[in-house]
Amino acid sequence: MRKFRWGILGTGAIAKQFVQGLRSVPDAEVFAVGSRSEASATKFAEKRNIPRRHASYQDLASDPGVDVVYIATPHPFHAENATLCLQAGKAVLCEKPFCVNAAEAKRVVELAREKRLFIMEGMWTRFFPLMEEVRRLGSERAIGEVRMLNVDFGFRADLDPASRLFDQRLGGGALLDVGVYCVSFASMVLGRPSGFVGLPHLGETGVDEQASVILEHQGGRLANLSIGIRTATPQEATIMGTEGYVRIHAPWWRPTSMTISRPDAENETVEAPVSGNGFNYEAAEVMRCLEAGKAESDIMPLDETISVMRTMDGIRAAWGLRYPNEEVAS
Numbered sequence: 171m172r173k174f175r176w177g178i179l180g181t182g183a184i185a186k187q188f189v190q191g192l193r194s195v196p197d198a199e200v201f202a203v204g205s206r207s208e209a210s211a212t213k214f215a216e217k218r219n220i221p222r223r224h225a226s227y228q229d230l231a232s233d234p235g236v237d238v239v240y241i242a243t244p245h246p247f248h249a250e251n252a253t254l255c256l257q258a259g260k261a262v263l264c265e266k267p268f269c270v271n272a273a274e275a276k277r278v279v280e281l282a283r284e285k286r287l288f289i290m291e292g293m294w295t296r297f298f299p300l301m302e303e304v305r306r307l308g309s310e311r312a313i314g315e316v317r318m319l320n321v322d323f324g325f326r327a328d329l330d331p332a333s334r335l336f337d338q339r340l341g342g343g344a345l346l347d348v349g350v351y352c353v354s355f356a357s358m359v360l361g362r363p364s365g366f367v368g369l370p371h372l373g374e375t376g377v378d379e380q381a382s383v384i385l386e387h388q389g390g391r392l393a394n395l396s397i398g399i400r401t402a403t404p405q406e407a408t409i410m411g412t413e414g415y416v417r418i419h420a421p422w423w424r425p426t427s428m429t430i431s432r433p434d435a436e437n438e439t440v441e442a443p444v445s446g447n448g449f450n451y452e453a454a455e456v457m458r459c460l461e462a463g464k465a466e467s468d469i470m471p472l473d474e475t476i477s478v479m480r481t482m483d484g485i486r487a488a489w490g491l492r493y494p495n496e497e498v499a500s
């Protein structure tokens with residue numbers, strides 16, 4: 171397999187972790203970084219021994235040595251950053267949530283398809299070895315017909331109106347930050363939802379600090395989601411079927427073990443240890459797809475990414491939560 175040269179767009183918290191993850195993928199080379207500021211690009215590159223650094227995202231996107239760009243900016247900039255990279259002919263891995271709403275996501279996907287370039291949402295949870303087992307259990311009907319699931323993702327952050335989590339201009343709120351994992355997980359297990367009800371608590375900066383959401387899926391199947399950025403939750407997921415249930419142990423979004431319980435049988439525990447820091451799995455999927463000449467991943471398909479965004483659009487619309495300068499959803 172050839173080596174793929176990665177460019178890192180943005181120098182924040184997750185970009186640092188992703189670079190660390192890439193280091194454990196033999197076919198990946200961390201080749202370049204781009205930042206809005208030269209000082210930040212230089213600091214990031216020197217600390218990590220990255221050969222090229224750029225003082226603008228445009229320069230990173232135009233770097234002929236870069237094969238694929240990882241976008242690690244706050245969500246409201248994903249569409250603009252992805253468009254820039256696609257226009258420059260680059261493959262893209264874009265952090266979750268893919269965009270702020272479905273209209274943006276659709277536009278970005280259409281551009282990638284028009285240019286026949288690879289793009290994928292960095293929903294890293296889907297690529298862990300344990301999630302492969304979860305999908306296998308589902309296809310083998312190991313707990314019968316799946317009827318319901320519970321999933322939660324909440325943590326307690328200090329209230330900081332200027333931070334990405336609380337500032338509306340930076341796409342703040344629990345739904346887009348952690349709810350997206352839960353909606354995506356429900357979609358993976360139960361298919362696309364057909365309806366929903368949800369109740370948020372909007373905090374003093376106007377973003378959803380916590381929420382409960384129930385998604386309705388075909389045949390009356392239900393997903394129960396609890397999310398928060400001011401409330402810590404157990405971070406577990408339980409999938410319930412007609413012949414048992416599966417508990418994915420905390421943190422389910424970076425999973426390493428699950429327990430399968432069936433009536434009249436001993437509990438069965440499945441372990442799937444993680445190598446690297448976990449970001450290596452989604453990066454490996456990107457490179458597998460590029461090597462195979464595929465324009466999208468079968469594990470995180472683009473139409474599903476758009477559908478997840480559409481579900482979150484609907485949930486937010488019912489709450490009256492609209493981000494500044496957000497275009498009307500299509």
Ligand SMILES: NC(=O)c1ccc[n+]([C@@H]2O[C@H](COP(=O)([O-])OP(=O)(O)OC[C@H]3O[C@@H](n4cnc5c(N)ncnc54)[C@H](OP(=O)(O)O)[C@@H]3O)[C@@H](O)[C@H]2O)c1
Nearest residue numbers: 180181182183184185205206210242243244245265266267
């Ligand atoms: N997969 C995961 O586990 C995971 C975890 C956390 C976050 N994320 C996602 O990753 C994205 C970034 O999150 P983060 O926690 O890394 O954010 P962060 O620490 O605030 O960093 C974001 C970076 O984006 C760039 N940026 C561009 N325009 C900006 C603006 N107007 N304000 C602030 N920063 C701006 C900055 O880099 P430069 O100054 O170098 O341009 C900044 O360092 C989010 O979409 C988030 O949902 C994913």
